[in-house]
Amino acid sequence: MKRNKLYFLLGLGLACATSCSPKQGSRASANARQEVHQVLEEQAQCWSRGDLECYMQGYWKSDSLLFIGSRGLTYGWQPTLNNYKRGYPNTAAMGKLSFDLKETRALSPETMLVVGKWHLQRDAAQGDLEGHFSVIFKRFSEGWKIIADHSS
Template sequence: MKTLKFFLLGCVLIYSTGLKAQDTSAQLIKLMNEATVAWNKGDLDSYMALYSPKATIMLTEGRAGLKSIREMYEKYYFVDGKAKQELNYANYEVTMLDKNNAILTGIFILKANDKLKERKGTFTVIFTREANGWKILHDHSG
């Protein structure tokens, strides 16, 4: 009987851990989708709110901090406070590293318009749970 109780307790823990991971995955995907809405409205401040103040990104020159991330977006992806292209994400996959850290991978798509052709590529972001919620700690897009 004691063995059965431990078995059932183990099953409950495994099931609840799986549910928490699913909840976190859904939450991270929701955050990414909300960020695309901000981007497409030209609201770079709201888009950047997804990043941790400690965030880094991989650029061709190497790893750079949050200020460089914003400068890159302003220089290459925005003009006069508007996104040059509509942004969408697809093929999300979330891997939980532990309860406070996750890897999210997917594809980014910058929609074609009358001035620019469609651009797409893959991305990997590392999310960390901070006091004010889930934030991107590192971004590697290509």
């Protein structure tokens, strides 16, 4: 049942991303946008320090968290953290993370879609990496958390 709810929410977000007018997307309060962007900034700082547990604080700590990456779907906060630890076993592999946010849209008063580019600056031996992402944030009592992440 949890997966069905996430598929519905992800589908709703993607439908809005492709059909909502720019005015609808711009109705999000400046404060909510700033809070969501702050979560991403804090994640970039945590990652760049080599602290994956800190980085993961931006994600919903739930078995229903959805991460979509090059290896397919991952459900759950802990499996997502485990995948990051396998893929980025040390600070050299992690590098310095930065985001270039392209669009932030309110999907509802409690959910936001953020689309952007990520970039990992790493030493020459490792080589830089970059790609695109879309994340859906939901507002919880403890703040905004990513409930779905599609990174490529």
